Amino acid sequence: MNPRTTDLITPAELTARSAHATAPTVVDVRTPAEFETAHIPGSINIPLPLVQAHADQLVGDLDRPVVLVCQAGTRARTAHAALTAAGAQQLAVLDGGVAAHTAAGQPVRRGPARWALERQVRLVAGGLVAASILASLRFPKARFLAGGIGVGLATAAITDTCAMGAALSRLPYNRGGRAVTLPDAVQMLRASGSAAS
Structure with missing residues (x-):
């Protein structure tokens, strides 16, 4: 993605902006479980798959400054x-x-x-590679699984997406106490908008 098309702000800038009357709405796009583990005070949780599936419906409630947040910046x-x-x-x-x-x-x-999603991806990918290499001692074709994981990780880096992360985010461990629905997301955006008014 072209860096000129994404306005990046630092943590210090976010804290400074949050102290003003026109504070931005902070939308955390991580899984509900990651959000429950640690989040920026005042932020709302709208997981990335929900944002991607319903961007057209959400955009009507984004008529003010919004800061998107995830674990490291990629999902945001x-x-x-x-x-x-x-x-x-x-x-x-x-x-x-x-x-x-x-x-x-x-x-x-x-x-x-809870473990962050990126950490879970590293564990699963590393575990699959190690297991396939060990299995290849007895079943030589098992080494192709390690190659497939390598190709998947390279593709994830090039495209800045992660199929394994998307799959892991659907596990019960990552869903947290309650799944966020589109009506929940719209209600949270509207509530944060009226609070900022």
Whole structure:
């Protein structure tokens, strides 16, 4: 993605903007479980798959500054692209995501500990590669699984998407206490908009 099309803000800038009367709405696009583990105070959770599937319906409630957040920035950029394509204009992405926000000493609300989705992807991909190499000692064709994982990871890097991450986000572990629906998302956006007015 062209960096000129994505407005990036730092954690310090987000905290400064949040102190003003015209504070941006902070939309966290991670899974509900990741959001429950740690999130920026005042942020709302609208998972990336919901944003991508319903960008056209959400854009009507994005008539004010919005900062998109994820763990490291990749999913927020993907959400930015989907919402921009649907017509949203006042969007920014938190550079480095919640990880950078936390590292910068900015406030984070914590809940029960869970692994971030990116960490889960590394565990599953690494485990599959190691298992296929070990299995190839007995079944030589098993090494092709390791090659397939390598191709998948390279493709994920080139396209800035991750099929394994998308699949893992659907597991019960990552869904959190309650799934976010389109009506929930619209209600949260409207509530945050009226709070900012």
